[in-house]
Amino acid sequence: MHTGFLRFADAAYLKVSIILSLASIVAYWWYDPLEPANGGTWLGFTLGSIGAGLIVWLTLYGMRKRSYRSRMGTVQGWLSAHVYLGVSLIIIGTLHTGFQFGLNIHTLSYVLMLIVIFSGMWGVVLYARFPELITLNRNNLTRHSIFREISELDRKASLLVEALGSPIDRMVITSIQLFSVGGGVWSQLAAHDSSKMMIPIMKGDKRQWKKVGNSQQAYLLDMLAQQVSVCRDPAISAVLQELSDVIRTKSGLTGRLLKDIRMQGMLELWLYIHVPMTFALLAALSAHIVSVFYYW
């Protein structure tokens, strides 16, 4: 019942795109200009016009996507056309160059166009793979409910440590206070857990509290395991084990959360190349068009 955008309308735009590309190739192969193939022949001019028109139209997708009252087709149809016709630009654009490259504004436009197209293709690959992975990783939890469960686990842990006393209570409480995921772009994409906790260090007869990394609660779990191994009081040992279970669950949830943040970040990351490069392309394209007509 659900149909993905690649299969929209029985992939009608794939067919349009193939026909357009084949027609361009046949025309290029058939046409034998007096001068070497370039953008200034009538075929080159035609291909260039089609390409420029396509680029402008492809950019309009961003507007259509946000025109929520527009009745001009569905956004899904537009995306389907955007993807297939965008890919056909590789052929149309390349044939338009007549394989003449150099260090100039014309080739710059061409390179920018390829960057936009390939970043878009990367986006399509991400769209095909990640949605399913995100659902599997979420395991029927929303991000909000993961945070809620973590804070519920923190509450349990803070009640449990009341029975344990110093210094374990403070270590657990600081691990809750210094819990930190996400942050900058890089931390998000790298699934970096910058959580920390405080541990007591004996310096002579003085005790100092030092901050250590506690990524995915690993440090705290190690410390609790070590405490269990030396504990001789069965009541305390039981509390320690219950606490370990709680922290282990928190660690698992944190892992899911980090992975979720990373994958959602990836789903958007490519747009930070695709969209700015589109605007750069529009600027370069305008310069290219003005300059060729000026020197014609």
Place this chain on the structure above:
Amino acid sequence: MAIVGSGVSDSAKYEIVVIGSGPAGLSAAARAAELGASHILLEASDQLALTIQRYQKGKHVMAEPGFLPLRSGIEFDAGTRENILSNWEQGAAKHKVNVAFRAEVIAITGEKGAFEIETRRGQRYHAKSIVLAIGLQGNPRLLGAPGQEADFVQYQLDDPDEYRDETIVVVGAGDAAIENALALATHNRVYIVNRRDEFARAKEGNLNKITDAINRGKVQGLFNTTVKEVIHKAEDNKPGVLLLNTADGEVRIPVNRVIARLGAIPPRDFVEKCGVQFPSDAPAAVPELSAQYESNVTGLYIIGALGGYPLIKQAMNQGYEAVEYIRGNPIKPVDHDLLAKKFAGLPFDYDVEEMLAFLRNEILLFKPVNPLRFRELILESNVFCPPPGDVIFARNDYTDSFYYVVDGWVEIVVDEEKDTRIRVTAGQFFGEMSLISGRRRSATVYAGEFCVLIETPRRSMMRLINSIDEVKRRIDEVFMLRAIHSQFAPNSDLSDLGELISSAELRNYNRGEVLFAEGEEGDELHLVRRGSLTVSRYINGRDVVLSYVPAGKYVGEMGLLGNIRRTASVRAAVPTETVVMKSGPFLQLLGRDPELKTQVEEQIRQRLSLNSRIEAGGEGGELLSFLMAQGLGEATDVLLIDESLCIRCDNCEKACADTHEGTSRLDREAGPTYAQIHVPTSCRHCEHPHCMKDCPPDAISRNASGEVTIADNCIGCGNCESNCPYGVIQMAYPGNKQPSVWSRILFGSEAKTTKSADAQKRAVKCDMCTSLKGGPACVRACPTGAAIRTSPENFVDLIKRGG
């Protein structure tokens, strides 16, 4: 306002005693005062209009229905709770209304001219006539211990921040008690007293919070504890002492305040004790009243919500009119002109009262309806004369109103191909199928010659059916006849069906109840009349749902044809009603009608082949079980997201917010997922919308194309929000202009709502974008095709294609 204290003499005599100082009672007392009648207004609490007082601060109160003029000595117009209350207090003072507070009436005895009214505090009042206007909220349940009337015992909590550094005991184990205890615990020493050993009645969120607060010592929990006595004696600088019976013996707590939150006692028992009769046991039933609001107890008048009129303006008008009638002034009801206008175009030379009497006499179904309720019904209905050949409604329309033929006839098309029609003539009704099933119209109806029709909206009709058994019985009879006729024998004569119909019966099933189980023997056929069923089989140790049977379809036909061992189990997916038919008379019918036999055999063939496909498909049946578990068995149109396509861009929510005044009516992320199919929080346009159940201004309706929408006359009461089991209705401020495409692209602007002082929240929900062409904005804005809207009949396709 003359306030009568508790020291009033025991033998006070009045012409009119008004009980309850809500809008109805207050308006009645004010009219009595204006007319110079000796009167008293008895109020159980210590303030006027307790229900309105309990509204949250600053709540905007609407004045629906807009078409009805106000007729009262007391002012009332839409405005804030504070404005309205202050107007009422001023009105009561201006007319010198005689009020007695803390006068909870516990008994009414005697008869017209000599009623005796007794209050909880033991005062007695004598009255010639009584106006009962106590509403439906009921009185708070009291502590039930000696000393409970102490000043420091209260039954509600307006503002927890009012109290600081006090010792407060909250009695009760429900949500209200827990919420009060938690709110007070910030600045006070709080105890919570629970009769049992756990908070079984509380919502899960409240349960967690109170357990936590007790564990942390923020609230002292006293379990298995009852209140023994309230002692009015200062101790420890506190005004009184609460004596408790606990599992470990008696406990004394000196208190500043006791807050009892023990729920309310519904008023029906009290009203019945006064001698007033109710026509049925249904909880929604209202007492029988004359056109003058008089109950079966002569001299006892019932007005307002208790009489079935929950809107403030109606209640106030009735208060005024009831007093006029008591004084013997035969004024015309305020709706007289409205009815006159309604009847203006009809080919009958009657005045309003004659016309009403004629209609009540002409239409069989109205015989058991009392005149007042009938008047209300006509006021809510549309009376019209369609020209011959006009389509009243078409097959597959989603309308659900009910029609009576007053004159002439209409024709119902029972077989589209052969254009077989049956004629419904004057005195009869039609449209009952969709009213009962909540589904599309099953046939087209054309107007005949001289046609005069009454069209009654669903809500008014449901209220009638729920309160008068006789009306329900008559509609059910006709329903069975027509359902069996159109489903199984459109070409046979109605008289041939006599035996089949007399052997058929109606049966009700609760959600999850089994109609029949796999392997059992049985030969009954069930035609679903409302609700829906699931068919499942036990495969590899699990019960796998194979198909969904909506209202209008039938199951069990294999048993009828002789294969009496059931091959699958059938359960109710939601509360369901079926028409059950016995095998014998049905087989006779099949013998007479070879065409029907082929049709039933074809149905069996299709069902078997579908079942085996789903069994072979593996996960499909479990997906169907999952969807049914989400309550989609009662949906007509549901938003489903395929998470393997959803890129979480939330363009669906943005589109919804942009096209709906800045508030998205769907929550994409919320809701469960199974096999990548996600059911987000969004309206599923139920067959029998829960939200419609209790909408005072009747603002929620279903359009001809199926969408359940909330109209602009919403008063923001929030009933629909709390009645919706799927959490899809929100209370939201309306938004102004939404950001343009350019500001979205360049500045990343998001949808916005306003929150100005005079704006008020209204209920909002998915309206399927009825105002936009081309379908819902959420689906149209989904870039990847992950979001679709579909109806449960198509779930089978979802499964066959594997999502």
